[in-house]
Amino acid sequence: MSVGVAGQAIVLFAVTNIDDIMILALFFAHGAGRRHHTRTIAAGQYLGFAGILVVAVAAASGAALLPERMLPYLGLLPLALGVKAGVQAWRSRGRAGEDEQARPATGILDVAAVTFANGGDNIGVYVPVFATAGAAAVTVYVLVFLVLVGVWVAAGRFFAGRAPVARTLSRWGHVVLPVVLIALGLLILSGAW
Structure with a gap:
């Protein structure tokens, strides 16, 4: 069970944090x-x-107070976030490169604030997943996520020096995220039917 949950955690972390690699690369640059x-x-x-994990786990604990038959409807949250991300991606097409002009401050609190502020979609996805998983599975998710944060930092540092890779992620990351969020929302909602 924990190997399957760990694999799910890896995929969930990767799709909800693909944009963080670009932000980290900007910080490193x-x-x-x-x-x-x-x-x-x-x-x-x-x-x-x-901070993202504390909010997500706390919200999932609150959601656990909901009747079990209502839990699959939490899938509406990642579904809505996926649709929103898709609409934003559609509206911003043709404006590539504008975000690359921004140069963020790089103090600990600056990075933490940007990470937390950028984590709204993460929280929205993690809450229904954590609410429908058991305590042991949530522990595996959290541990895997914390290991992967280190991997993401290393990847951000790596990509800061490799423009072609950064451009590719920047070009396609906005497409992958909405698709995965919508699929995740539909998967969670399927428990209601």
């Missing part, structure tokens, strides 16, 4: 040459993501 910037960015990323 902006902080290049600064002393201890890797540690600062990593600490900020962990702090921000810990």
